[in-house]
Amino acid sequence: ADWAGAKASQLGEVCQLGPPIVTSGGFVVPMARYLEHLDRAGIRSGIPQMLADPGFAGDRATRFAQLEQLRTAIEAASVDPRLVAEMRQRMQRLAPGARFILRSSTNAEDLAGFTGAGLYRSIVVPAGASEVELTRALREVWASVWLPGAHEEREWYRVDHRSVAMAVLVQPFVDGAVANGVAITGNPFYEARPGFFVNAQALGGSVTGAHGEEVPEQHLIYTYTETVESELLSRSSRTGGAPLLTEREILSLTGILRMLHEHFIPARWDEPVNAVDVEFLVAGADRHVVILQARPYQIVYGP
Numbered sequence: 001a002d003w004a005g006a007k008a009s010q011l012g013e014v015c016q017l018g019p020p021i022v023t024s025g026g027f028v029v030p031m032a033r034y035l036e037h038l039d040r041a042g043i044r045s046g047i048p049q050m051l052a053d054p055g056f057a058g059d060r061a062t063r064f065a066q067l068e069q070l071r072t073a074i075e076a077a078s079v080d081p082r083l084v085a086e087m088r089q090r091m092q093r094l095a096p097g098a099r100f101i102l103r104s105s106t107n108a109e110d111l112a113g114f115t116g117a118g119l120y121r122s123i124v125v126p127a128g129a130s131e132v133e134l135t136r137a138l139r140e141v142w143a144s145v146w147l148p149g150a151h152e153e154r155e156w157y158r159v160d161h162r163s164v165a166m167a168v169l170v171q172p173f174v175d176g177a178v179a180n181g182v183a184i185t186g187n188p189f190y191e192a193r194p195g196f197f198v199n200a201q202a203l204g205g206s207v208t209g210a211h212g213e214e215v216p217e218q219h220l221i222y223t224y225t226e227t228v229e230s231e232l233l234s235r236s237s238r239t240g241g242a243p244l245l246t247e248r249e250i251l252s253l254t255g256i257l258r259m260l261h262e263h264f265i266p267a268r269w270d271e272p273v274n275a276v277d278v279e280f281l282v283a284g285a286d287r288h289v290v291i292l293q294a295r296p297y298q299i300v301y302g303p
Contacts, residue, residue, distance in 0.1 A: 004028040005105030005167035007293055014294050017263060021256055023291050026171030027090055028105065033083055034142050034166045041077030043070070048162055064148050071143040079135045087134060087170065095172040099127050102141050103169040108159050110295035112273045117208055119150040120166070124173055142166050174290050179244050179282040182207045183253065184297055185261035186275035187220065191301045196221040196257045200245050200282070202238040208279075213237070217244040221254050228254050249282060253289050256280075260294050269296045 001009045008028045015023050038044035050070065055062045091100055102123045109116030121144035123137040144150065145166050154161055181200035188197050198219040199207045207216045218233035228251055236244050245253070260276050277297035281290040 001107060003030050003032075003167070005031065005107055005165075005169070006110035006295070007103065008105040008167055008169040010110060010294050011169070011292075013263070013268070014260065014291055017259060020252065021259060021291055022288060024171045024174050025094065026169055027094070029083070029087065029138070029168040029170060031107070031165035031167045033080075034145075034168075037077060037079060037139075037142060038074070040080070041073060043073050043077065051161055063151070067146045067148055067151060070146045074143040074146070075136075075139045077139070079138060081131070084131050084135050084138070087138075088129070088131065091129075091170065097127050099173040099175065100125050100129065101171055101173045102137050103171065104141055104144060105167040105169045106145065106164055108154055108164045110293065112269060112296040112298065114157050114159065115277065115295060115297075116150075116153065119147065119153055120144040121147070138168060141168050174281050174283050176285070177203055177281040177283040177290075178287060179203065180205075180207060181216075181245075181280050181282070183257055183278045183280065184275050184299070185257050185265070185278065186297075186299045187222075188299050189220070191299075193222060194224045196223060196254065198245075198250075198253065200236070202236055202244060205236070205238045219245065219250060221250065221257075223254070223258070230254075245282070246287070249287060249289065253280070256289055256291065260291075264294065264296070272298045275299050 014021060050056055050066055056066055104120030104122060106120060109119060121141050123140050125133050125137050145164055179200050179202055181198060183196055183198045185196050187193055187195035198221060199216040201207045201216040205214060215234055215237040217236040219230050220233055221228060221230040230250050235241050257278060260278055264276050273296040275297040277295045279292040281292060283290050
């Protein structure tokens with residue numbers, strides 16, 4: 001995680017678990033490239049001074065204006081052309097003709113006690129993206145370290161902003177997705193009935209950033225019985241009452257979630273982490289499950 005960020009390093013572990021787990025693969029532009037970019041542009045040395053400014057800490061308008069200036073400087077600075085050329089070569093070897101997504105992978109997200117979901121940017125680039133398009137996307141992901149929401153969330157959790165750096169996870173974009181979802185490998189409602197909690201939404205909706213009165217399809221899958229038993233808690237507000245996940249998909253997802261839970265809990269993550277927070281897609285003509293990320297999660301039960 002100190003090299004590739006928590007998201008990429010944890011997804012790397014997921015990749016190595018093998019079938020039936022499927023990911024879209026990819027590679028990482030490590031945090032060192034972000035820090036080198038700041039140094040090349042003479043930006044890095046001014047960040048501690050900005051953070052220590054009483055006006056920055058005490059006035060929201062001043063803080064947001066200075067954060068915007070910093071992002072603008074990061075997005076305007078030239079990127080090492082050798083890095084962009086190597087990225088294009090790797091993308092071509094990995095999935096020629098495919099779109100790619102550049103995803104944030106900082107050392108201040110996907111951690112025990114600090115999920116940071118949705119704080120940073122992910123940018124999709126077209127198939128055969130030019131150096132200009134790739135450079136623009138890379139700088140925008142790097143600059144998202146300093147988005148107002150990201151800064152405010154880190155400040156609330158007392159994260160030292162000076163220690164934050166951005167790696168970039170570069171992956172083939174999963175086309176043909178019919179649903180996206182988030183699952184918790186635990187029963188958040190009742191400790192004595194072990195299970196998995198699944199939220200899924202139709203393409204175009206989001207389970208991590210829903211708006212208005214949008215509701216996902218929700219399943220509680222019980223794991224203490226010999227056969228898989230699931231309880232439907234709600235239908236998606238986007239499907240007109242039609243089911244989103246089939247019984248076959250729920251069964252497949254259950255096996256994958258079980259593998260992830262057994263890998264990470266408790267061998268990989270110590271207490272109080274007691275579950276894995278898993279982001280997934282259902283994609284392709286065969287509607288297979290694609291794992292996008294796995295991060296630590298703590299379920300806290302009441303009396």
